[in-house]
Amino acid sequence: TAMSSVSVPPPPCLLQPLETPQRYLFGPGPSNVPPRVQAAAARQVIGHMHPETLEIMEDIKKGIQYAFQTQNPMTIAMSGPGHTAMECAIFNTVEPGESVLIAVNGIWGERAAEIAERICAKVNTIVKPPGGYFTNEEIEQALVEHKPVLFFLTHGESSSGVVHPLDGIGELCHSHNCLFLVDAVASLGGSPVLMDKQGIDILYTGSQKVLSSPPGTAPISFSNRACRKMFNRKTKPASYFLDMGWLASYWGCDGKPSRIYHHTGSITGFFTLRESLAILAEMGLEKSWSRHKEVAEYLHEGVESMGLKLFVQDKNVRLPTVTTIAVPPGYDWREMTAYVMKHHNVEISGGLGPSAGMVLRVGLMGYNSTKANADKVLAALKDALKHCHKSKK
Numbered sequence: 001t002a003m004s005s006v007s008v009p010p011p012p013c014l015l016q017p018l019e020t021p022q023r024y025l026f027g028p029g030p031s032n033v034p035p036r037v038q039a040a041a042a043r044q045v046i047g048h049m050h051p052e053t054l055e056i057m058e059d060i061k062k063g064i065q066y067a068f069q070t071q072n073p074m075t076i077a078m079s080g081p082g083h084t085a086m087e088c089a090i091f092n093t094v095e096p097g098e099s100v101l102i103a104v105n106g107i108w109g110e111r112a113a114e115i116a117e118r119i120c121a122k123v124n125t126i127v128k129p130p131g132g133y134f135t136n137e138e139i140e141q142a143l144v145e146h147k148p149v150l151f152f153l154t155h156g157e158s159s160s161g162v163v164h165p166l167d168g169i170g171e172l173c174h175s176h177n178c179l180f181l182v183d184a185v186a187s188l189g190g191s192p193v194l195m196d197k198q199g200i201d202i203l204y205t206g207s208q209k210v211l212s213s214p215p216g217t218a219p220i221s222f223s224n225r226a227c228r229k230m231f232n233r234k235t236k237p238a239s240y241f242l243d244m245g246w247l248a249s250y251w252g253c254d255g256k257p258s259r260i261y262h263h264t265g266s267i268t269g270f271f272t273l274r275e276s277l278a279i280l281a282e283m284g285l286e287k288s289w290s291r292h293k294e295v296a297e298y299l300h301e302g303v304e305s306m307g308l309k310l311f312v313q314d315k316n317v318r319l320p321t322v323t324t325i326a327v328p329p330g331y332d333w334r335e336m337t338a339y340v341m342k343h344h345n346v347e348i349s350g351g352l353g354p355s356a357g358m359v360l361r362v363g364l365m366g367y368n369s370t371k372a373n374a375d376k377v378l379a380a381l382k383d384a385l386k387h388c389h390k391s392k393k
């Protein structure tokens with residue numbers, strides 16, 4: 001045989017066809033993607049600076065402004081998952097040595113604190129156990145004590161199933177010269193958020209939850225107040241990729257007529273995000289909010305009527321997109337989630353971070369938010385309770 005320069009052979013697995021199962025994605029995300037959005041994903045790629053792409057990016061900007069209820073010109077979609085937006089928000093608005101305040105009532109606050117730590121911010125936290133939330137008095141007290149430049153709050157805590165009240169917090173932050181940053185990855189579109197009215201300075205979400213797009217793009221918006229802070233910094237943001245100076249130009253948010261290449265955007269992700277935002281615009285935000293609430297309450301009733309307990313006691317702060325169910329005594333949550341996957345093709349998940357071992361999580365978001373899907377989950381759970389091992393203690 002002739003000498004070959006190739007010493008690593010083609011992997012046999014790649015010589016087999018791609019296979020992906022059909023599943024009901026009823027965990028905390030991603031959600032199933034509706035056919036219209038799937039069709040958008042199948043379109044041929046075009047250039048990231050082509051006029052048609054730039055027009056789609058403009059459509060996306062308007063769609064995000066609607067979904068976020070904001071007039072902010074500084075509104076874009078990041079190429080990347082929700083974490084990209086988390087880091088973008090914190091990396092651009094905070095400089096090393098500055099004080100930040102992070103509300104921790106689940107894993108997302110924990111992660112935000114670690115992200116801020118990595119850019120050498122002075123990280124202060126207020127902490128509640130999973131299921132808990134903060135009063136405006138507690139938040140104001142911490143603002144006074146720590147004098148942060150930024151306050152981070154998770155709107156939809158997908159690890160605990162809590163939707164945090166937002167009213168009044170923006171005003172408190174502003175009266176203490178602090179920016180208000182809200183993570184709405186798990187809630188946006190499924191539970192009311194009014195960016196401008198609620199005084200939110202930085203708001204982001206992900207594509208793969210209520211928007212029911214594939215994962216990989218993350219809408220984010222900055223208020224004028226946030227822009228003043230981030231565009232007057234003394235140091236450059238630690239990340240080139242996440243630098244809003246560059247991204248503002250790529251997205252045409254800087255008022256200049258010509259756009260400058262920064263990175264190759266997730267073109268296919270933009271096609272799908274545009275269609276998801278169009279579906280939301282056609283349905284209307286209020287209808288989407290009320291549908292998620294109605295389906296969640298229907299699910300809650302079903303859960304309680306089979307003798308299971310909802311993890312979040314206070315009805316008013318139950319997140320309509322992700323429901324947490326206390327792991328039933330004597331059962332192993334791993335066995336239950338594996339059982340419903342195996343026998344019902346249904347994904348639900350266990351807890352995450354501080355809620356690990358405490359809860360089962362059921363997400364019915366966007367395209368998946370229907371009573372028929374709630375019935376599927378309930379039937380699967382009922383079956384799991386019957387067939388999974390139950391210890392006597």
Ligand code: PMP
Pocket residue numbers: 028029081082083084108154156157158159183184185186206215
């Ligand atoms: N924040 C919240 C509230 C989330 O639920 C998630 C996703 N589970 C994220 C942030 C991170 O999003 P991603 O996995 O897309 O990076």
